[in-house]
Amino acid sequence: MATEDETATTMTNEEKIQAEIEKAKDMKISEMKMKLMAKGVLTSNFIEKDEFIRAYAEAMVKDEASGTSSGLKGLKQNDNGDEEGGEEECITEGLPPYIKLRVEKLKDINTEREELTKQYLAERAALEAKFQRLSEPLYERRKEIILGKMDDEIASAGETEESGAGAEGEEMDRGIPMFWACAIQQMPVTQGMVSEKDIKCLGYLEDIKCFNYENGEGFKLEFYFAANDYFENSVLTKSYDVPNLLLADEPILKNVQGCEIEWKGNNSLTHVEVTKQQRGTGKNAGQVRTVTKKVGCDSFFNFFTPPVMPNLETMDEEECIRVETEFDDDYDVAQSFRSHIIPKAIEWFAGDAMEKELEAAMEGMEL
Template sequence: MDQQAVEIKNKKVTAPTPQNTPINAAPISSQSIPTVPSISEEIETISTPGVAGQNNSGLMSMLQGRLGNLISEPLPASVQRRINGLKFLQSKHAELEGEFQKEVLALEKKYLELYRPLYTKRAEVITGKYEPTEEEVALGAKVDEEEDQSDLEDDKENDVTESTDDNVSGIPEFWLTALKTHPQIGETITDEDCNVLKHLVDIRLSYLEKPGFQIEFEFTENDYFTNKVLTKTYYYQDNVSGGDYVYDHAEGCDINWKEGKDLTVTIETKKQRHKGTNKTRVVKRTVPAESFFNFFNPPVLPDDSEELDEDEAEGLDAKLEADYEMGEEFKEKIIPHAVDYFTGKALEYEDYDDEDDFDE
């Protein structure tokens, strides 16, 4: 199916980037350099609540009236000429923005390779393959001490309790705890999902040769599926539009569920009686179920032959946007700052109080 750029109807003031992030701006995100991507080719600027005059209907009416008069009056030829000159300058600015985004993407790829040894060692600590040295533990405690003395005291109390159990290997349920701590991702995790996510031992990021990225989820052997690794891949259009990479589509992977263990569906049974013979039979059918693992079966755009009404289109837009945002949350927050989500410290830097920031 020919994929197209997605125009999201529920737009924010600015295009989502790893720095302002699709859900909330947060200091634990990447540095202040804007990077990929924008969700749609045309992101509209929308007034935000709290802007001065937003709730003053009289002032807004006056401003709109003046704007209407300006638009309806033809501009002098000399002014229009200068505006065209400004448009030329803006086009050159957009070209530079495109080069900027390409260089930023190259920089992100470079630093991912520098981060990778740290992520590898993190995975070894989590799985019990590596035990931190006394020096590493002391330096880690010092980081907490510099950030918050009260947190250090809490950690010391926890250290005393945990040190009494020498049979614990690594950090049990590390990724399950981190994911459940994240408000948006945690809402997608059911009780049954937890039984599988206990076996999640690593989440990794890699960039594609073409613009885009892939997230890998590594599992130990479990009772639900045979895959060792599940993947989710996000693609951007090759061209840079308006200074940003444009999100194109996402692809999941096939999960090889064991018999009767598919968490993304439920089995409904119904008895049917034949009118002529009066015999009964049991009919089973599968219906979709809420599950974190629906993440690996992303929504797709219909082909040109399918027509959607307005409600269906808006619903699809919301699903596409939510799926994209979830991928960005993994890429920009969960993977780089996993320990902060495990401990809950990440929530201190996030403004998750506004429920309007989340898609239903």
């Protein structure tokens, strides 16, 4: 008689997923979320429970195939080390033999579809890479205009109604000052992140780039800054590992990595120093000492510090929901840069993008 492990090795990927779905149907969403978190995977923006269960099952099967447990095994077993729920009866067990044969044929077809999906993802990743390469020269020309490197060429070519001549003796700005700061503040998802103190610093932002991973399972954002009085970094980065990035499914975040900002002196925009006086007690009664500590404050630059996963042993359901919300919001910001601000920066700067999105929404179209 075949063991459970031997049976598992003969199952197709879809059969394994369906088996995980059956197990998950009696579980609470919060329990599934915590299991995903235990292996470093967070799900994002699910509307229906069935969608979440499907994504959960796929993650479990992929985790098993990779041979990693990431603490998940301990969560799946009870105190006696037995699997919770026992063996699940296959849904096709009670079907007549002739129908089982037809079901098996459908499974064979589905296996073929899975192979086509793999081919599709590989070809799409290659196409995305080609599109990225073709777009780079356009983005480079955009950067040169923003930084003022093409001012004379544009003026001499008569591409502006006013040739660039200002009032007599007036010094003209080069390029388009505060271009990215304005674009970021026009996008609804990002505008609330920018504090008044951030605006001047964002004026040093020269370019924003997005690089998709070659395997199509994630992307990296890069923010390029001119030399400034705020931090030493010339580039600030944020990376996202998203195994199903090219699929229509809801995103599954596997990992998020930010960068450390090397603030100059007391010019940090994410923390402020608070000084207060403390009166001594006991032997030091009557003495007063000055204590200074750093306190976090709202800033766009907090984006480069990803949400922190708390200790799973002390995390309750409410904490689980809070953490997932933080990761959801963070990913929304990343996608706003990747899919909107970077490719359509001039539309957001000029204020045209929101109007176009509203028109598209009214027409039931997707941009």
